[in-house]
Amino acid sequence: MITLTVNGERVTRHVEPRRHLIDFLRLDLGLTGSHAGCEHGVCGACTVRVDGEIVRGCLVLAASLDGAEVVTIEGLSDSGEVADLQANFVARNAAQCGFCTPGMIMTAADILAHAKEAGGGTPSRAEIREHLSGNYCRCTGYQAIVDAVEDTLKARAEHA
Amino acid sequence: MNEITPASIGLSREDLPNSYIGRSVPRPNAPKLVQGRATYTDDVVLPRMVHAAFLRSPHAHARIGAIDTSAAEAVPGVIRVFTGADLAKVCDPWVATLDHLKGMKSAPQHPLPLTRATWQGEPIVAVVAETRAAAEDGVAALRIEFEPLPAQTDMETALAPGAVVIHPELGDNLVFTRTAETGDVAGAFAAAHKVVEAGFVTGRHTGVTLEPRSIIADYNRADGTLTVHHSTQAPHMMQGVFAKHLRMEEGDVRVICKDVGGSFGIKVHVYPDEVAVAAMARILGRPVKFIADRFEAFASDIHARDHRIKARLAVDTEGKVLAFDVDDLTGIGPYSVYPRTSAIEGNQVVNLCGGPYDFKNYRCTTTVVLQNKAPTCQYRAVGHPIATAVTEGLMDLAAEALGMDPIEIRRRNLIRDDAYPYTSPPGMRFEGLSHHASLEKLLEMVPVAKIRADQEEARKRGVYRGLGFAAFIELTNPSPFMYGIGGARISAQDGCTVRMDPDGSIVASSGVTEQGQGTEAILAQIVAHGVGVPVSRVKIITGDTQTTPYGGGTWACRGAGIGGEAALQSAIALKQQILEVAGAMLQAAPESLDISMGHVTDKATGAERMTLHELGRIVYFRGDTLPKDLQRELVQTRHFITKEYPFAFTNGIQASWVEVDPMTGMVKLLEHWCVEDCGRVVNPMLVDEQVRGGIVQGIGGALYEHCVYDSEGNLLTTTLADYLVPMSAEMPEMHVGHVETPTRESLLGAKGAGEAGTAGAPGAIMNAINDALRPLNARVHEQPFTPERILRALGAIA
Ligand code: FES
Ligand code: FES
Numbered sequence: 021m022i023t024l025t026v027n028g029e030r031v032t033r034h035v036e037p038r039r040h041l042i043d044f045l046r047l048d049l050g051l052t053g054s055h056a057g058c059e060h061g062v063c064g065a066c067t068v069r070v071d072g073e074i075v076r077g078c079l080v081l082a083a084s085l086d087g088a089e090v091v092t093i094e095g096l097s098d099s100g101e102v103a104d105l106q107a108n109f110v111a112r113n114a115a116q117c118g119f120c121t122p123g124m125i126m127t128a129a130d131i132l133a134h135a136k137e138a139g140g141g142t143p144s145r146a147e148i149r150e151h152l153s154g155n156y157c158r159c160t161g162y163q164a165i166v167d168a169v170e171d172t173l174k175a176r177a178e179h180a
Numbered sequence: 181m182n183e184i185t186p187a188s189i190g191l192s193r194e195d196l197p198n199s200y201i202g203r204s205v206p207r208p209n210a211p212k213l214v215q216g217r218a219t220y221t222d223d224v225v226l227p228r229m230v231h232a233a234f235l236r237s238p239h240a241h242a243r244i245g246a247i248d249t250s251a252a253e254a255v256p257g258v259i260r261v262f263t264g265a266d267l268a269k270v271c272d273p274w275v276a277t278l279d280h281l282k283g284m285k286s287a288p289q290h291p292l293p294l295t296r297a298t299w300q301g302e303p304i305v306a307v308v309a310e311t312r313a314a315a316e317d318g319v320a321a322l323r324i325e326f327e328p329l330p331a332q333t334d335m336e337t338a339l340a341p342g343a344v345v346i347h348p349e350l351g352d353n354l355v356f357t358r359t360a361e362t363g364d365v366a367g368a369f370a371a372a373h374k375v376v377e378a379g380f381v382t383g384r385h386t387g388v389t390l391e392p393r394s395i396i397a398d399y400n401r402a403d404g405t406l407t408v409h410h411s412t413q414a415p416h417m418m419q420g421v422f423a424k425h426l427r428m429e430e431g432d433v434r435v436i437c438k439d440v441g442g443s444f445g446i447k448v449h450v451y452p453d454e455v456a457v458a459a460m461a462r463i464l465g466r467p468v469k470f471i472a473d474r475f476e477a478f479a480s481d482i483h484a485r486d487h488r489i490k491a492r493l494a495v496d497t498e499g500k501v502l503a504f505d506v507d508d509l510t511g512i513g514p515y516s517v518y519p520r521t522s523a524i525e526g527n528q529v530v531n532l533c534g535g536p537y538d539f540k541n542y543r544c545t546t547t548v549v550l551q552n553k554a555p556t557c558q559y560r561a562v563g564h565p566i567a568t569a570v571t572e573g574l575m576d577l578a579a580e581a582l583g584m585d586p587i588e589i590r591r592r593n594l595i596r597d598d599a600y601p602y603t604s605p606p607g608m609r610f611e612g613l614s615h616h617a618s619l620e621k622l623l624e625m626v627p628v629a630k631i632r633a634d635q636e637e638a639r640k641r642g643v644y645r646g647l648g649f650a651a652f653i654e655l656t657n658p659s660p661f662m663y664g665i666g667g668a669r670i671s672a673q674d675g676c677t678v679r680m681d682p683d684g685s686i687v688a689s690s691g692v693t694e695q696g697q698g699t700e701a702i703l704a705q706i707v708a709h710g711v712g713v714p715v716s717r718v719k720i721i722t723g724d725t726q727t728t729p730y731g732g733g734t735w736a737c738r739g740a741g742i743g744g745e746a747a748l749q750s751a752i753a754l755k756q757q758i759l760e761v762a763g764a765m766l767q768a769a770p771e772s773l774d775i776s777m778g779h780v781t782d783k784a785t786g787a788e789r790m791t792l793h794e795l796g797r798i799v800y801f802r803g804d805t806l807p808k809d810l811q812r813e814l815v816q817t818r819h820f821i822t823k824e825y826p827f828a829f830t831n832g833i834q835a836s837w838v839e840v841d842p843m844t845g846m847v848k849l850l851e852h853w854c855v856e857d858c859g860r861v862v863n864p865m866l867v868d869e870q871v872r873g874g875i876v877q878g879i880g881g882a883l884y885e886h887c888v889y890d891s892e893g894n895l896l897t898t899t900l901a902d903y904l905v906p907m908s909a910e911m912p913e914m915h916v917g918h919v920e921t922p923t924r925e926s927l928l929g930a931k932g933a934g935e936a937g938t939a940g941a942p943g944a945i946m947n948a949i950n951d952a953l954r955p956l957n958a959r960v961h962e963q964p965f966t967p968e969r970i971l972r973a974l975g976a977i978a
Contacts, residue, residue, distance in 0.1 A: 038313070052223040053216020055441070057390045058474045062900035065390055093216030106214040110206050113869050117696030118213025119390040119441030125214060145913075153909035156900070158390050158442050159696050161872030161937075162908040 022086040026051070027095025035082045042066040042077030045092055053093035053122045057156065064155035067123035068092050074130045093122035102129045105172045114168040116159030127155050128169045135173055142173045184752060186927055189710070191860065197777050200705035200715050201928070204865035207701035208720075209439075209694065218439040221394035221411045222471045229396065229467040230259055232457055233315035235305040235322050236479060237297035240333060240552040240893025241344070244295055244304060245325030252307055252321040257314030261322070262306040262460055264292035271459040272425045274450065276516035278666025281523050284356040286516035287347035291456035297326065298346060298514035299554050300895055301479025303453040308460055308468060331552040331893040335486070335511030338549035346514050346550045353550040355516055356523040360530050360606040363541030368503035372494035376577035381962035382566050382942075384486035385885035387559050388905055391441020392472040393481060395454045397422075397461035406433045408458060411440050413448040413693055414733035419725045420669045421450050421519065422458050437723040443695040444560040444877065446481050448735045450518040453480065478898045483887050484525065484559035486511050487566050491533075493574035494541075499582050499589045503541035504534040504605075506570060510548050513555035519668040522556055523548050528563025528655070531606050534571050535653035536615050536831060537593040542605030552893045558735070560877055564654060564939035572650040572943035573961055576950065586649055586947070587628070590833075591619065594651060608655075611824070613831040614857045614919045615651060621917050622649075622855045626835045638839075639955060645839045645850070646954070648947025652940040656737035656858070656932025657828035657923070659821065672821055674738070675729025676746040678707055678754045679815035682800040684778055684792030686711055688750070689721035691731015692743030697934055698866035699739045703747045705862060706928065710751025711758070712775030713792065729817060737932020740862055741828055742820055745926040749818035752927075757816060762795055764810050820926065828923045828931040832856030834875070834940035836948040837912075842956060842974055845967030847883055847949060849912040854940065857919040858933035867933045868916045874937020875914055880906045882942035886964050 023032040026049060033048050042059075045051040045068065057065030059078045066077035069091040096102055105128055108114070115121040131151045135143055143151070148169050149162070157165065190196045212218050249261040273288040297304055307318035332344040338353040345352055369375055394411040406428060412418050415435040423430040440447065453470060461468040472480070487510045494502040508529045512522035526546030533544050579589040594615035595602055602610045628647070635645045663670040674691040681687060688707045694700045700720040708715040721727055729746075732738060755775055762780045763770035766789050774783040780790045798805060799812050806812065822828065837850040854871050861867050884904035888896045897903040922929025942963060949970070950959050958973040971977045 036313075046222075052220075055220070055222075055391070057392075058900045060474065060899055060901065063390065097215040097217075106211070109214045110210040113207065113210070113698070113865050115210055115213045115696070116698070116869065116873060117389075117391065117440060117442040118210075118218050119220065121213050122216040125216075146909075149908040149911070153907045156390060156905060156907060158388055158444070158877070158905070159873045160869055161874075161876040161914060162906075162911050163872050163914055164869055166908065 022083060024085050024087060025089045027091055027098065037083050039082045040078050041068065041080040041082050041085065044082035045077060051092050051094055055119055055122065057119065062156065064127060065120050065123045067126040067155065069126060074126055093125060096126065096129060102132065104175060105129065105132065105168065108168040108171045112164045112168040112171065114160060114164040120155060120157040124152065124155050124157065124165060127152055131169060132172060132176065142177050145170060184927065186929060189752065198708055198712055198714060200709045201860065201862050204863055205701060205705050205715055207698050208704055209700050220391055220439045220441050221396060221409050224396055224409050226396060226398055226467040229469055230308050230310060231312040231315050232306050232308050232460060232468050232470040233312060233319045234303040234453055235319045235324065237300055237302045237304050239297055239326055239328045240300045240331035241329040242297045243327040243329060244293065244297060245327055247305060248323035251323065252318040255314060255318045255321050257310040258318040259308045259310065260464065261318065264290055264294040267291045267456055267459045268294060270426060270462050271455060272427065274425060274518045276518040276521045278521050278663065278668060280666040281356055281521065281527065284521065284523050285350055286355060287350060289452060289515045289518065291452045291459055299552055300893055301554055303456065303480065306456055306460060308464065333552055333889060333891060333893040335509055335549050335551050338511065338551055346552060355512060355548040355550060357545065357547045358527060358530055359543065359545040361543045362605045363503065365503050365505055365541045365543040368541040369492065369494045369505065372502055373497040374578060374581040375492055375494050376574055376581050377492040378573060378577060378961050380489040380491065380570050380573060382485040382487045382569065383881065383886040383964045384483050385881050386478065386481050386483045386887055387444045387446035389442035389444060389446050392474065392477045393447060393451060393454065394471045395457050396467055396469040397458040398467035399461040399465055401465040404432055406458060406462065408435045410435050410437050411447055412437050413443045413695060413735055414670065415693065415723060415725050416691060416730050416733060417670050425455060426458060426462055434726045437693060440695040443734065445558045445735065449482055449520065449557050451480065474900060475898050478903060479895055480554060482517055482557040482559065483554050484556050485566060485881060486556055487529065489570050491570050491574055493578050495578045495582065499578065499584050499592050501537050501539040501593045503539065504544065506533045506544040508544065508546040510546065511551040511553065512548055513553050514550055515555055517555045517557035519670065520558055520663060524558055525556065525563045529567050531608055532563055532567035532653060535567065535604060536595065536651040538595045539605065544606065553889055560874065561654065561935035561938035564652065564935060565878055565881060565942045568650055568652045568939055569943040569946055573946055576947045590649065590651055594619065608829065609825055610829045611923055612921045613653065613829060614921045615831055617919045618831060618833050618855045618857055621919055622833050622835060622853060625915055625917050626853050631837060643839065644842060644952040644956065646948040646950065646952030648836045648944045648951050649833060650940045650943030650947060651833040652831065654830045654932065654936050654939050655827045656830055657741035657822055658736045658738060659826045661826035662736065671730060671732040673819050674731035674743045674746050675817055675819040676743065676750040677729055677815065677817040678750040680754060680758060680792065680796060682796040684717065684796050686713055686718045687721065688718060688747060689728040690743050690747060691729050691733065692739045693723050693733045695734055697739065697870055698863060699734065699743065701866060702740055702744055702862040706744050706747045707751045710748050711755045713778045717778060729819065737934045740930040741926065741932055744862060744930050745928045746818055746820040748928050749820060750816050753816035753818055754814065757814060758795065761799060761810065761812050762790065764807055765795065765798065766790065822925045824925055828859065828925065830856065830858050830931045830936060832936050832940060834944040836944040838945065838948040838952060840949055840952040840970060845970035847965060849879065849910065852912045852914045854914065854937060855917040855919060856933065856936040857921050858936065859920060859931035860922045860929035861918055861920060862930055870934045871916045871937045872914045874935060875941045876906045876911055878938040878941025879945065881963060882945040883964050
């Protein structure tokens with residue numbers, strides 16, 4: 021039995037020891053925004069936030085998360101934290117099939133958060149590519165994604 | 181009504197208020213994707229749903245002996261175990277041949293094999309359980325006696341004496357062979373100033389859709405219907421396949437595909453494990469879900485591009501191409517894949533080699549053989565990247581032999597832009613291509629002089645950079661000549677039904693499907709433009725065989741060209757119908773009226789006469805106030821199929837700028853350009869991203885992706901750690917430019933754009949690498965161009 025906070029709501033569930041976080045979110049909580057693309061930690065489709073840091077949901081066992089705070093794409097969308105980033109993804113067509121997109125947004129949100137911590141200074145396109153390099157996208161060619169992240173960083177830097 | 185022409189409906193005129201064609205409108209379905217609120221097949225949960233897992237063959241070739249299911253059946257949660265014999269009772273096997281591919285043969289294939297496993301990863305036995313985990317536990321508890329048989333893995337020896345004949349009843353491993361020959365090839369080679377030749381290899385690779393293959397089949401015993409939620413590109417085709425092989429009426433099968441997480445041709449085929457799921461649902465009378473995991477995807481999604489080609493090119497002193505002579509060999513695994521067949525890829529190599537160039541003498545043979553590896557079939561840009569790499573590799577060799585600039589040799593040989601209609605040596609008919617305009621456009625974008633200067637300067641520092649070009653043609657908008665004439669029930673025609681609801685909003689349902697390329701967005705643009713409403717007032721329905729007009733779905737780049745034209749025609753018909761009704765209401769001639777941004781207007785003055793909302797209210801709720809005999813169906817359906825040409829060919833040219841490290845053999849992509857001509861561009865932003873995504877898949881095949889087998893037929897690349905895919909940090913910035921030569925087959929004029937990037941990128945990269953290696957006297961022609969292959973070409977390793 022574990023109790024944790026998911027997208028701001030307290031949940032208590034019985035979990036099998038072998039159940040990883042991504043299955044816990046999808047199957048036990050019905051949060052289907054996060055996806056399993058490889059289940060071996062390479063593709064990043066399962067990226068979610070645990071206690072403020074992004075992790076791969078397929079590499080974390082749900083049973084280890086008692087007391088943790090988890091944010092998924094659904095929570096991130098509802099909080100409005102990355103509404104500007106999401107709008108730029110739409111404007112740039114940075115999502116085609118969209119299967120990688122929730123994971124991409126989680127990782128891109130991490131770039132935005134770190135840029136803020138680092139106090140201004142917009143990361144370069146190469147740095148954005150580097151940061152996104154654990155997230156596999158088969159559809160877009162990545163360029164539109166880099167564009168969307170860069171647009172958001174610049175707009176935030178201007179309004180800071 | 182006046183005659184309707186592209187000009188009369190304002191195509192590509194952005195000055196009209198609701199002129200949406202040619203505009204970068206964002207996709208209406210994108211917000212749900214970025215918020216994680218899409219519905220992929222695995223997100224669907226049905227009452228009483230159970231889960232399937234498969235025991236897959238550990239051997240490339242083996243006789244299936246006794247199957248002991250007792251331990252598996254005892255696993256908690258396991259409901260039932262199914263063998264090949266169990267499913268054969270309700271499901272008929274299929275044979276994947278096409279009648280128009282003369283002499284083609286293949287063996288019958290069952291959802292689960294009855295006696296023999298023929299590739300490693302082939303599904304053999306299925307376990308159905310309450311959860312996927314329990315089903316996998318059940319699979320682990322199965323006991324099967326396999327008797328390993330010698331495997332025929334090497335395609336070079338598949339036809340040699342002593343080869344293991346994979347299906348003895350076929351006599352040998354030859355699936356199909358075709359030679360196209362025109363002109364005097366031998367004479368041209370004898371008379372040539374220079375002859376160049378090379379052996380090319382394209383690496384067996386696969387689609388790696390991020391969403392794996394996914395299906396839920398639900399058989400309802402009460403009404404005898406099968407509802408299938410399926411991650412597929414061709415729902416109507418699958419409806420027919422399930423009905424035929426499960427012995428049902430087509431009308432009793434419904435295929436639904438909501439969001440699809442990538443397809444690229446991978447999800448347009450019939451997979452035995454998916455048919456098995458439908459058969460098991462039929463037997464169990466409850467929903468069965470199967471989601472392939474990544475290992476299963478690598479082992480059983482179709483592979484592609486396993487070709488070895490020997491090719492020669494003859495040129496005269498001016499660099500004019502005299503003849504191509506190409507010999508292609510391809511291994512397709514143990515079965516031709518149903519229903520499109522695995523002979524099409526080789527056949528396309530024959531159709532497409534030499535494609536952009538004007539020459540007379542041509543010989544190309546393809547030989548398609550069986551082997552004990554995963555089946556291969558159509559994947560994005562079928563055959564195109566192979567033919568382009570061969571053609572463009574030879575063109576660069578010829579330029580080098582002549583001491584000619586690679587741009588110049590292309591300029592001298594590309595088919596003239598005013599030469600159309602034109603029939604190519606292998607018999608392809610081109611309606612209108614723009615090779616020279618595309619080359620000129622590319623040269624506006626690529627700073628060639630600057631790059632050449634940089635290349636010179638870098639070489640002095642021991643840095644090796646190269647610039648490579650590849651011109652290509654792409655086959656789109658296929659007619660029944662692709663599959664229908666061969667006997668496959670794959671529709672080349674598509675339909676669209678457009679209706680106006682009482683509030684003036686428009687709903688359009690289409691037989692083409694959305695996999696992320698933006699079909700729904702362009703259909704909404706086209707319908708909004710055609711009827712005369714804001715694009716936000718249009719809803720699009722796709723991906724449900726019960727509610728959309730019959731059609732082919734998404735393959736061979738037909739969404740815009742076929743589905744889009746059906747949408748345009750139905751929208752125009754609806755507009756005419758609305759104007760008839762409006763004319764009666766306003767006491768005006770319908771010809772004097774127009775519709776703009778949701779208002780009926782006076783055509784001459786543009787003055788608003790009434791809203792569609794008001795028109796809808798009267799039609800639906802106060803029909804008593806209208807003339808009794810007035811036709812007032814605010815719904816219209818049109819279908820479209822091309823008539824004059826079997827395919828709409830498109831064309832383009834790419835350039836790649838790379839750096840090769842001779843110490844490590846690593847290739848760094850510096851920049852990439854592509855100019856393509858897909859006819860009328862409906863949404864430039866979507867086309868650009870299709871092209872970029874396609875380029876990246878081409879880059880994958882050229883540099884990273886490879887399904888590697890050992891000599892016994894064991895697949896060595898079964899995770900994303902072993903099978904490399906392009907990631908953001910290694911990808912270059914990609915510049916896309918357009919030339920527009922609309923097809924005259926349709927009012928819309930759109931051809932396909934989704935495969936252009938993939939078609940040209942490997943050839944451009946190969947030529948760029950070889951340009952970089954030229955001062956070192958090294959060359960590579962075997963894809964993927966791995967560091968090992970490059971170091972070997974440099975003589976750095978043996
Ligand atoms: S599913 Fe977790 S990284 Fe791929
Ligand atoms: S949009 Fe399809 S995988 Fe990224």
